[in-house]
Amino acid sequence: MSAAVLRDARQVRFAALPPLCLYVHFPWCVRKCPYCDFNSHERAGPLPEREYLAALLRDLEALLPSVWGRRIHAIFLGGGTPSLFSAAAIDELLSAIRSRLHVEPDAEVTLEANPGTAESARFRGYRDAGVNRLSLGVQSFDDGALRALGRIHSAHEARRAIGMAMAAFGNVNIDLMYGLPGQTFAMLRADAREGVRHGVPHLSAYQLTIEPNTAFFSRPPALPGHDATADMQLEVENVLREAGFEHYETSAFALPGRRCRHNLNYWEFGDYLGIGAGAHGKISFADRVTRQEQVRQPREYLAAGARSERIIAARELPFEFALNALRLIDGFDAGLYAARTGLPALTIEAALRAAEAKRLLERRGGRIAPTGLGRRFLNDLVALFLPAQES
Ligand SMILES: C[S@@+](CC[C@H](N)C(=O)[O-])C[C@H]1O[C@@H](n2cnc3c(N)ncnc32)[C@H](O)[C@@H]1O
Numbered sequence: 001m002s003a004a005v006l007r008d009a010r011q012v013r014f015a016a017l018p019p020l021c022l023y024v025h026f027p028w029c030v031r032k033c034p035y036c037d038f039n040s041h042e043r044a045g046p047l048p049e050r051e052y053l054a055a056l057l058r059d060l061e062a063l064l065p066s067v068w069g070r071r072i073h074a075i076f077l078g079g080g081t082p083s084l085f086s087a088a089a090i091d092e093l094l095s096a097i098r099s100r101l102h103v104e105p106d107a108e109v110t111l112e113a114n115p116g117t118a119e120s121a122r123f124r125g126y127r128d129a130g131v132n133r134l135s136l137g138v139q140s141f142d143d144g145a146l147r148a149l150g151r152i153h154s155a156h157e158a159r160r161a162i163g164m165a166m167a168a169f170g171n172v173n174i175d176l177m178y179g180l181p182g183q184t185f186a187m188l189r190a191d192a193r194e195g196v197r198h199g200v201p202h203l204s205a206y207q208l209t210i211e212p213n214t215a216f217f218s219r220p221p222a223l224p225g226h227d228a229t230a231d232m233q234l235e236v237e238n239v240l241r242e243a244g245f246e247h248y249e250t251s252a253f254a255l256p257g258r259r260c261r262h263n264l265n266y267w268e269f270g271d272y273l274g275i276g277a278g279a280h281g282k283i284s285f286a287d288r289v290t291r292q293e294q295v296r297q298p299r300e301y302l303a304a305g306a307r308s309e310r311i312i313a314a315r316e317l318p319f320e321f322a323l324n325a326l327r328l329i330d331g332f333d334a335g336l337y338a339a340r341t342g343l344p345a346l347t348i349e350a351a352l353r354a355a356e357a358k359r360l361l362e363r364r365g366g367r368i369a370p371t372g373l374g375r376r377f378l379n380d381l382v383a384l385f386l387p388a389q390e391s
């Protein structure tokens, strides 16, 4: 193929822009967990609730000209611990968002809550404000494991929080973690089974990872070995499959029809506005895809905020797309790549063929999906989509 054709193939051109969602970051927690590298800061004294709301709206207004006329399909209030904010503050925020953006009437609106900050009146207040999905950071139902993770709540409090969340919302996710310090296969199985017994329609199961710049990185705890952790992952998958859950993304499981629309939008390489300290966004225009990032420090964010923005080079888009879409267990529709990157399908053809030759990926019935091997060696699979080194 001639260089001229290749250059043209790398031109981003959207006929229709991708779906758009909104992420709002709340950067405070009661206490910093020793494994967590999220942009979350231990709260010192009362939260500057009013000031933060004002800063979020200033942040949102600066983004509005980039998304005129577009609709919002889902909102995710994440953290940190958004449930430290009062129901009145969440109500004010959601009203302000609705008055500035066209939010679909049936949009999914998720709020993340820590079981240590759960109160039933507060949950009902969130529901009345328009939140229709609650995500609870349970992690484990074992008090010893929760202590080892430095969590602020007991297993009993986690159970109470799930009960209150189910009563107020019904639409509930719980986060579990496995491969924990001191965790045995039997403990993990008990956690997965109990998760299912609570009747939640969505469950996320994350393998504990030791991240740089965390307390666990400086003083690593003793963890179950590689094989034991791999067995735990298989067991989570078995327990959830038997309970009727669909495993739809590396760490996400849902009853039929209950997948998280907001997170699916990330994995399908949709667009999202990100507001709040350290929030990231991705916005497509007719001829380019851009990424935004806000300052991480809450103090700086409150003072003025500063968003940096860059265009994702067309040559990086295949990798960025693969990094997300190949996390999906059923992969993606063959037409999705062109629809979400604005590039012709031929720009990933060589990478797809290389992945097929290594049996990491298969094309079936108009879909492109990782094989079992591809899921196990996801990093190797995704690396095939990296831009070739230009000499
Ligand atoms: C923002 S937190 C959820 C809400 C709230 N902050 C909480 O912890 O209860 C998102 C989830 O990411 C998972 N997570 C955080 N750090 C992790 C790590 N190092 N390894 C695995 N999972 C992690 C936890 O399951 C956690 O519930």
Ligand code: SF4
Binding pocket: 028, 029, 031, 032, 033, 036, 037, 038, 040, 079, 080, 081, 114, 137
């Ligand atoms: S409560 Fe959640 S966000 Fe906060 S430090 Fe712990 S895991 Fe991180």
